[in-house]
């Protein structure tokens with residue numbers, strides 16, 4: 312497979328360390344708030360990446376972290392711990408915040424048909440003690456591994472201690488700013504504030520490996536014993552420690568958002584070099600942001616963001632969002648608007664309609680997967696996950712003269728990567744709607760044709776009350792369960 316590699320600054324052929332096996336570490340969410348749909352984009356991209364590797368015949372070892380300690384506000388060393396801040400404002404313990412928002416992440420992932428890192432369908436009500444078994448790693452469960460790694464970094468001469476913290480000395484990593492190409496002086500300018508907080512810090516961009524429970528953090532609730540005193544780990548060490556513990560001291564792919572390119576990932580890479588004397592990750596892959604009309608990033612702090620919940624209330628299906636996100640390559644900005652989402656919904660429903668028609672025409676026997684289309688499908692996956700070409704290919708197959716059952720079987724096979732639940736949607740959409748609802752839908756169509764829009768609207772409301780929604784499309788309408 313070819314992917315855009317940030318450090319190579321170009322699209323490269325991914326060459327795994329071990330033949331036919333791919334190891335992937337996904338930087339995951341900090342669990343202190345409900346994700347907005349901008350955050351969710353990354354996880355859909357990496358879900359498709361994972362499914363694509365499986366489809367192409369690889370064995371995949373994959374994990375994703377859940378940050379439940381040490382991530383400070385504004386990504387600073389001396390901010391407030393995001394989890395503890397939420398906990399104190401809500402008057403509960405940090406672990407309650409972490410558990411609550413882990414459940415929220417699991418629920419969103421399930422709705423979006425995102426598999427667990429190890430490939431299972433996610434049960435949002437699962438026992439949280441079993442997260443590790445399905446590839447989700449909680450930072451607080453790897454404190455010992457973090458301490459062991461920090462000890463090595465210190466022993467290798469990459470760290471220094473002040474009264475407040477143990478720091479990584481970035482002057483020891485000559486290509487520290489390799490991700491952005493920024494000069495270290497520019498970088499220093501950006502983090503100058505921090506020198507004021509700890510006057511013993513050598514370089515403004517040196518970062519915390521271990522924060523002591525002193526001064527500002529005297530009352531930090533989450534804390535552990537360590538060779539540098541009672542305290543808690545810096546944010547970045549968790550990914551280095553968990554990645555190398557679970558995937559080994561060399562692995563293939565590490566993903567994250569482009570916002571990780573200036574601080575989090577240079578720090579992770581520095582820690583890896585500090586521990587092993589060489590880099591650990593072969594390919595760093597970054598996803599672009601979801602932007603709004605004026606090209607600004609969708610973010611919680613800007614106040615311009617939608618939760619998954621919000622778009623469901625607007626009448627969308629979570630898979631409409633998945634369809635929209637799939638159609639844009641992960642390394643391109645994605646412009647989100649209600650109109651774009653409506654477009655995706657129409658395309659998804661039109662696809663289901665066509666498949667429903669094919670199902671009616673099919674012999675009812677098992678079809679076969681059409682090899683010439685599989686070849687093209689694989690080519691498009693290989694090309695940086697070009698799903699928009701896959702969607703066009705699906706339309707091409709539908710219009711072909713192949714047998715309906717073969718067309719359906721081939722498209723269901725592709726859906727193992729797309730994750731649009733096409734077969735299930737087909738059943739819901741075409742085959743299981745009660746007659747009473749269908750009668751109302753027919754009456755509504757007649758009313759619309761006769762331009763009696765008032766009656767049509769009232770019939771639409773009645774249909775809604777029965778748990779269904781009629782969605783008009785360019786070539787007719789669809790009926791969806793609410």
Ligand SMILES: [Zn+2]
Pocket residue numbers: 338339550575
């Ligand atoms: Zn990370």
